[in-house]
Amino acid sequence: MLRCSVVGATSFTGNELIRILARHPHVKVGTLTTRSEERIRARDVVPTLGKANDLVIEKFDFRKVLRNSDVVFITLPHTLAMNIAGDFYKHDKIVIDLSADFRLRHAKIYEQWYGERHEQKKLLKFAVYGLPEIYREQIKHANLIANPGCYPTGAVLGLYPLLKNDLIQRDSIIIDSKSGASGAGRKLSMGTQFCEVDENFAAYKVNRHQHAPEMEPTLSEIAAEKINITFVPHLLPVNRGILSTIYVKRKSGVKKDKLAKAFQAFADAEPFVRFLGVDRFPALKNVQFTNFCDIGVSVDDKSNQVIVITAIDNLLKGASGQAIQNMNIRLGFAEEAGLLSL
Secondary structure, eight states, X not given: OEEEEEXXXXXXXHXXXXXXXXXXXXXXXXXXXXXXXXXXXXXXXXXXXXXXXXXXXXXXOHHHHHHTOSEEEEOXXXXXXXXXXXXXXXXXXXXXXXXXXXXXSOHHHHHHHHOSOOSOGGGGGGOEEOOHHHHHHHXXXXXXXXXXXXXXXXXXXXXXXXXXXXXXXXXXXXXXXXXXXXXXXXXXXXXXXXXXHTTOOEEOSTTXXXXXXXXXXXXXXXXXXXXXXXXXXXXXXXXXOEEEEEEXXXXXXXXXXXXXXXXXXXXXXXXXXXXXXXXXXXXXXXXXXXXXXXXXXXXXXXXXXXXXXXXXXTTTTTTHHHHHHHHHHHHTOOTTTTTXXX
């Protein structure tokens, strides 16, 4: 069996990776690491492992992870992941990075949005953006996979059938997204403390969220022309999930039926996309603890306004579940392996 290690295993996404890998039929867990000096029993942070599980999360040791790994998942914060990812990649390991450090193809854009110098610029050209529904063929041959951000996953999947089939006007895309508090990670910040989030709802990083420059190149590639978006994220007083409401205008002469067929064909071809239909809409409770992206659509015949609503679990399809999906594709496993009945 292949060995999979998690660098940054005490993060929310690291916990989810442990939970999935421990029950995956084709792999075994190699080394689990943390930046802390303290050794932690994995079952203490992932209770579903059961009381007999003996996995331990220990201080990061590059050589130990290298010896015990065929695949390395990295769940470190942005800017901290790039050098570690680069080191494992240079030692011929398959690296799946859940940070943003290899998602953007140009170092200058990364440095503009993340405020740090990119120290692995030469590796950017080898990184494949790990959105399986769009880049599956490239993922099959990649040893450096940049797992997408949570907001881009739901938004891009909601727009893909419309752009791919040239069904909408491309100059007025508005993406209005709401995320659970776990999207901010475990790092302590005032804005995600219980007393700030509970009984509250607010927009943040309006016109300056770091996921916007991740969405636009992907959407532009799908459309084969430059796409600009308006993106507004909000923080929901819930633990997990992202609901995105996307506003676009259909092209003249495009019938509602054609839109519905495009979404249905997309869902039929993808194991983790579910199209609910016209005027049926997703809810967070139906995607939480799953790797699915649910999609619903509505069309206003008078204004030609198309409203697409998508829902994902930000920790699974928006992070760790998608990382496992990428691993399955890369290693030739069934794409759903380890990802059903989560």
